[in-house]
Amino acid sequence: xxxxxxxxxxxxxxxxxxxxxxxxxxxxxxxxxxxxxxxxxxxxxxxxxxxxxxxxxxxxxxxxxxxxxxxxxxxxxxxxxxxxxxxxxxxxxxxxxxxxxxxxxxxxxxxxxxxxxxxxxxxxxxxxxxxxxxxxxxxxxxxxxxxxxxxxxxxxxxxxxxxxxxxxxxxxxxxxxxxxxxxxxxxxxxxxxxxxxxxxxxxxxxxxxxxxxxxxxxxxxxxxxx
Numbered sequence: 001x002x003x004x005x006x007x008x009x010x011x012x013x014x015x016x017x018x019x020x021x022x023x024x025x026x027x028x029x030x031x032x033x034x035x036x037x038x039x040x041x042x043x044x045x046x047x048x049x050x051x052x053x054x055x056x057x058x059x060x061x062x063x064x065x066x067x068x069x070x071x072x073x074x075x076x077x078x079x080x081x082x083x084x085x086x087x088x089x090x091x092x093x094x095x096x097x098x099x100x101x102x103x104x105x106x107x108x109x110x111x112x113x114x115x116x117x118x119x120x121x122x123x124x125x126x127x128x129x130x131x132x133x134x135x136x137x138x139x140x141x142x143x144x145x146x147x148x149x150x151x152x153x154x155x156x157x158x159x160x161x162x163x164x165x166x167x168x169x170x171x172x173x174x175x176x177x178x179x180x181x182x183x184x185x186x187x188x189x190x191x192x193x194x195x196x197x198x199x200x201x202x203x204x205x206x207x208x209x210x211x212x213x214x215x216x217x218x219x220x221x222x223x224x225x226x
Contacts, residue, residue: 049144051220059219066215076173076207076216081143083108084115085182085199086133097131099194104134106187108146112136149185150201151221157184163225166214173207175217176200 055077063075087100097114104112112134120128138146155161158179168176181196182188207213218224 047141049141049148051144051148052141054220055144059216062219063212063216067212076205076212078143078147078216078220079139079204079206081138081146082135082202082204083112083138083146083199084133084135084202085112085197087131087197096195097133100197101134103182103188103193103197104136104199107182107185108136108138109142110136110138147203147220151223153186154179154184155223163223166224169210169213171210173205173210173213175203175205175213177203
């Protein structure tokens with residue numbers, strides 16, 4: 001009985017280019033993903049906060065008119081905003097600091113750093129390295145967004161609010177204010193919040209004097225007490 005002719009085997013040398021093509025396709029897919037993420041980053045980078053536009057259109061010209069700066073680069077600006085939340089209850093329950101850090105992340109839109117005790121104080125039942133609060137530093141777009149929400153939403157919701165103290169400058173153009181309840185920020189759900197904590201807000205500017213810094217913040221609509 002005659003045997004059926006054997007099928008010719010595929011040449012491995014010819015099959016090799018197919019293997020080489022696969023990495024090229026994978027690389028192309030990665031390139032497309034990278035291009036898409038690049039477009040998204042470009043879109044985010046193109047976003048300008050409302051108060052940043054307000055600075056360019058209103059604040060800068062107003063400061064030049066009031067103080068007569070000859071060089072536009074001399075005009076003071078807000079450099080950064082530091083938020084600090086102290087949690088005294090964490091001495092009894094260390095989880096409180098983590099909860100506070102979570103709330104601060106919602107308010108700031110940025111992950112905060114948990115602050116820890118530098119030394120032990122037996123009077124307050126405080127041990128070295130114990131978590132006692134959280135802090136975060138905001139710059140650029142997130143800084144402007146937070147400042148906008150602070151002035152337009154949070155401060156008007158403070159109970160019996162009568163304006164900011166104009167004497168809370170440090171002599172170097174930086175301003176500090178305290179908020180008794182962090183619940184005034186719209187990001188915090190009042191019904192789901194475990195506790196109410198106070199927080200410090202420090203607005204750091206490039207102003208050389210307190211007079212310039214106060215004029216700068218006034219143009220940002222900070223409601224100073226008359």
